[in-house]
Amino acid sequence: MARWNTKMQNDLIFAHYSLKIVPNSIDFSLFKIELVDNDNGNTIFQLLSIKVRTKKDGWEKITHFEIKEKSQDAISLELFINGIKTSLMKINIQNQSIFVDLVPIQDRIEWVEIDLNARDNEHFLGFGERFDSIDQRGKRITLWVEDGAHASYTYIPIPFYISSNGYGLFIDTNEKCIAQMATPDEPNIVSIRNPASSLKFTIFVENSTKEILSAYTKICGRPVLPPKWVFGPWKSRDWQTANQEGILEDIQKQKDLCLPSSVKLIDARWETAYHTFKFDEVKFPDAKKMIETIHSQGNKVVTWITPWMAVNNEHDPNDYYYACAEQGFFLKDEYGNNYIHQLGLNPMLVGSCIDFTNPEAIEWWQEQIRNLIELGVDGFNTDFGEQVPENVIFHNGQSGKEMHNIYPVLYNEITLQAMQKNNKPAVLLARSGWHGSQAHSVIWAGDQSSDFSLNSGMHTAIIAGQTAGVSGFPFWTCDIGGYFGNPTDEVTIRWTQLGAFSPIMMLHGAGKREPWEFSEQTLTNYRKYAKLHTDLFPYIYSFANQASETGIPIMRAMALEFPEDSHIWDELCENQYCFGSELLVAPIHYSFSRTRPVYLPDGKWRDFWTGTLFIGGHEISCRAEINHIPVFTRAGAIIPMLDPSPLIIDNSANEKMQFPSDNLKIFIYPGQDGIFHLYDGTMFTWKEEKQVLEITNSPTKRFVSVRMMDEKTGHKFIVVENGKQIETDPTNLDGEANFTRALVSNESVTFSLVSGN
Known part of the structure; x- marks a missing residue:
């Protein structure tokens, strides 16, 4: 609960912080707002000035304030420019969040700007899925949904950032806002400009970077935990040539070659025209039977859709377009006509966007989604969403400029609702988004070039996964091999x-x-890593469950996991990340490399593949042969995997398919105590001093096979349940030796190490 400082009348105290409204030390006609940590006296946040812009006078700075009203946890200030009352500033404290609302008193204001102090060593995370860098310091960011995956463009801008100084800031707007983050011309200023007469923002102050992110995701919304099959490997075919024959060939080939697979993504051009929701019977003569066959092989079906409809089907008129136009389902121009414009990147493809503020258009759209669900479709790849022109008019009376950023939120939300009405696990794979999209979908990184280019290739995908995570999107993926062009074997292997x-x-x-279709080496590499990804399902799904509850992502920027380590802001660390809390991954994203540098933070680390011990706090050089990616674990890590390795994640009606059992392989990386909470409630605890693994709360009987990963060999465990030693089975699994295997139940079970040479 907040309270006012009895000595300092304008100090509002909450938790261990003070929000101070003080005159500027140089010019007492001005004022600033500071947030101070009372435990150490450090200033966390400092609002230096507020400016407004009018057509007549340009930019002017607020010069004076008067307190209008005070309550236990809030204050209202009247703001003046040269004696003229301009705006009202409302500040409200809730828990450890500060809600600020700048409301205009004069209707002539067109822009509002706030300027914050930036320290010399301050860094910034967030602003959505970015493709250029993790740290946004020095950037000028336009928060606008755009069709682009490089430099300053992004499909998913998010008006939220986290400062390394200990606060987060959410800009509550749908406008084309501009953020200047300590740019070279103003290196000690963070400037937020909103093209409107008002500005709302929220400041989060928590005990850690993760807690700040969690506080923000509580506002924007967190995604529901997707069904298990989402976390198995996905595959599509080139949309320009894909057909029923090719898709069924994929399913059979993956089975014949023992390639794990869980999802078949059917990309663009599956319809009679964009966007009829009807399978093209020339390419897909029996779509229903095709889907049934895919399901029988333990795979799910996700189809590509877009929020627009083309005027023509190649050279012929698209009858569906004209039927929808007649019913008023499209966005309009200023004269009330259907707004026709280029769709996507093809100048020959023109049409109109669906108006998702029109109740009748929404009902029509959701009916099409439900029809596909009844056909057997399991999810939707909601592409585009960035195409709304600024000068269109929506059914609700708002302009394209006002609705542009919020459009992909509506697009995905309305599609999601259609699935939920059919009691279908709702799975969307979206490309575009805005604040609020976090609750709706899995996202992917859009269209990279199929190479190692720093501006548009694999490097940008590594950045995108991390920046999406710190912006509230925990369920993320990218196109292996990039999107544009045919990747080389090396690019495919590394991606x-x-x-x-x-x-x-x-x-x-x-x-x-x-x-x-690639070399034998590339095929072998894909099999190895698709199998590993599938085997890691218990690990990944446990962190997915955590993400849906807390907003903390699976793919984590080093700055999220090690915020106190100044080295994590080095360029090297942008290309490595934590996968869950226990793994540190360092992808190879450049040609002909057989080594790469990796920074290991303080502490003990072990090589994921060999168990070799490393002492952190510095950079090391790692081997990186073509079939190898450097991965490390924290000492004390407990990594659960499926046993045996399945080809699919989802249980299939086809008994011949190899799907997961409840059995587990447990890899222990010793060196310190460790704990792992499995998604089903089972807890694994490693006690380093006693060299004991405790397993508790297992909801089912299962075989658990334990292997120690260190420099020694010949490890053997004694297994005890309720004080009684139970039978063990020294086991080789998938060609890996040194496992101790035992049947465990919901009773407490311990694996005690007795030997290791």
Whole structure:
């Protein structure tokens, strides 16, 4: 609960912080607002000035304030420019969040700006899925949903950032806001400009970077935990040539070649025209039977959709377009006509966007979604969403400029609702988004080039996964091999390794993506890492469950996991990340490399593959042969995997399919105590001093096979349940030796190490 300082009348105290409203030390006609940590006296946040812009006078700075009203946890200030009352500033404290609302008193204000202090060593995370860097210091960011995956463009801008100084800031707007984050011309200023007469923002002050992110995701919304099959490997075919025959060939080939697979993504051009929701019977003569066949092989079906409809089907008129136009389902121009414009990147493709503020258009759209669900479709790849022109008019009377950023939120939310009405697990794979999209979908990184380019290739995908995570999107993926063009074997191999250590692993692109169409080495590499990603399901799904409850992502920027370590802001650390809390992954994203530097933070670390011990706090050089990606674990890590390795994640009606059992392989990386909470409630605890693994709360009987990962060999465990030693089975699993295997139940079970040479 907040309270006012009895000595300092304008100090509002909450938790261990003070919000101070003080005159400027240089010019007492001005004022600033500071947030101070009372425990150490550090200033966390400092609002230096407020400015407004009018057509007549340009930018002017607020020069004076008067207190209008005070309550226990709030204050209202009247703001003046040269004696003229301009705006009202309302400040309210709730828990450890500060809600600020700047409301205009004069109707002539067109822009509002706030300027904050930026320290020399201050860094910034967030602003959505970015493709250029993790740290947004020095950037000028336009918060606008755009069709682009490089430099300053992004499909998913988010008006939220986290400062390394200990606060987060959410700009509550749908406008084309501009943020200047300590740019070279103003290195000690963070400037937020909103093209409107008002500005709302929220300041989060918590005990850690993770808690700040969690506080923000509580406002924007957290996604529901997706069904298990989402976390198995996905695959699509080149949309330009895909058909029923090719898709069924994929399913059979993946089975014949022992390639794990859980989702078949059917990309663009499956319809009679954009966007009829009807399978093209020339390409897909029996779509229903095709879907049934895919399901029988333990895979799910996700189809591509867009929020617009083309005027023509190649050279013929699209009858569906004109039927929808007649009913008023499209966005309009200023004269009330259907607004026709270019769709996507093809100048020959023109049409109109669906108006998701029109109740009749919404009902029509959701009916099409329900029809596909009844056909057997399991999810939707909601592409585009960035196409709304600024000068269109929506059914609700708002302009395209006002609705542009919020449009992808409506697009995905309305599609999601249609699935929920059918009692279907709602799975959307979205490309575009805005504040509020976090609760709706899995996202993917859009369209990278199929190479190692720093501006548009694999490097940008590594950045995108991390920045999406710190912006509230925990369920993320990218196109293995990139989207544009045919990747080389080397690009495919390295991107596959990144895909294996991504929340979702997906082969997708415009060009050759079939692993069997590449070299034998590339096929072998894909099999190895698709199998590993599938085996890691218990680990990934446990962190997915945590993400849906807390907003903390699976793929974590180093700055999120190690915020106190100044080295994590170095350029090297932008290309490595934590996968869950226990793994540190360092992808190879450049050609002909057989080594790469990796920074290990303080503490003990072990090589994921060999168990070799490393002492952190410095950079090391790692081997990186073509089939190898450097991965490390914290000492004390407990990594659960499926046993045996399945080909699918979802239980299938086809008994011949190899799907997961409840059995587990447990890899222990010793060196210090460790704990792992499995998604089903089972708890694994490693006690380093006693060299004991405790297993408690297992909801089912299962075989658990334990292996110690260190420099020694010949490890053997004695297994005890309720004080009684139970039978063990020294086991080789998938060619790996030194496992101790025992049947455990919901009773407390301990694996005690007795030997290791």
